[in-house]
Amino acid sequence: LAQLFRPLDMLGMVYRTIRQGLTDMAAMFDLIDTPAEITDKPGAPALAVSGGAVAFEDVRFGYDPDRQILNGVSFKIEPGHTLAVVGPSGAGKSTIARLLYRFYDITGGRITIDGQDLRDVTQSSLRSVIGIVPQDTVLFNDSIGYNIGYGREGSSQIEIEEAARGASIHGFVESLPEQYAAKVGERGLKLSGGEKQRVAIARTLLKNPPILILDEATSALDSRTESEIQATLERISERRTTIIIAHRLSTIVDADQIMVLDAGRVAEQGTHNELLRKGGLYAEMWARQQSEAEEEAVPSA
Ligand code: ATP
Secondary structure, three states: OHHHHHHHHHHHHHHHHHHHHHHHHHHHOOOOOOOOOOOOOOOOOOOOOOOOOEEEEEEEEOOEOOEOOEEEEEEEEOOOOEEEEEOOOOOOHHHHHHHHOOOOOOOEEEEEEOOEEHHHOOHHHHHHOEEEEOOOOOOOOEEHHHHHHOOOOOOOHHHHHHHHHHOOOHHHHHHOOOHHHOEEOOOOEOOOHHHHHHHHHHHHHHHOOOEEEEEOOOOOOOHHHHHHHHHHHHHHHOOOEEEEEOOOHHHOOOOOEEEEEEOOEEEEEEOHHHHHHHOOHHHHHHHHHHHHHHHHHOOOO
8 A cells, every 4th residue: 555655645745836836926926828848967965054144146048049137146145144136127036036945047157146147056946045025916716724834834823823823913814703714815815915914924824934035025015014114024034044135225224235236237235324425326316205205105195
């Protein structure tokens, strides 16, 4: 009997790995067209993470051969530090996250985690150390408990509740008549943008990855929800190497480093104060967002 079940077990494992990978990717990227196939090198070892240092060295990449998107991007993130990536729409911010996840292979340069080239290690080991909190979380037509527990196969109810507490969604779930068994998704309860983001945070807490990618939602949540989520994200990014793709500069003032990307190049890099003093692109973006915020604060007649 065991002989009969072992292959089935394997199949289940393969299926779960693929499904996990696909959902992470689908959650983060629009899977409109199928990307070029990425394969592991024969005999590739698993990625060995010590501190989680991330480095891009002169990275070049284009989705199509005739259109370069990243034109030699270099940066380093020390283990446990946070890099915020900002810049105009289309600058290549999300592309950086996709490349770190090795959704595509680069055409020049090198991306490393703790000194290991991403192309030299297995994709499954790479993806197991990176957690993504996407702009828009994909929910399954299943219970909210299932949707949270999805962060790690085989999580217990206690672990799911602990992650939900960490993501400040436990109270909300408890208020539902069916609690963790409540159905969500297309055919169930519709969650708000903030609640969905908390589900993604809880999943990530269960996965407990040393490297985090936070893709800030473009559409603003109400300011109370936003500051609560912001506080949770700050908590979970402590001691983890974090890349934040930011649209609102107010959320990244405290980042260890801010990188301004413009047309696939690093235009500026530094802390918030350094970049303000520099009076360049970042300072301009900051001034613009400040005046927009003031305009919004003044009630129109
Ligand atoms: P935003 O702030 O609007 O999210 P971004 O800085 O994150 O923008 P990217 O999503 O990295 O920008 O896109 C960079 C460029 O690459 C854009 O011009 C975009 O049109 C192009 N691009 C993104 N995904 C693909 C794809 N799958 N195939 C072809 N081109 C793409």
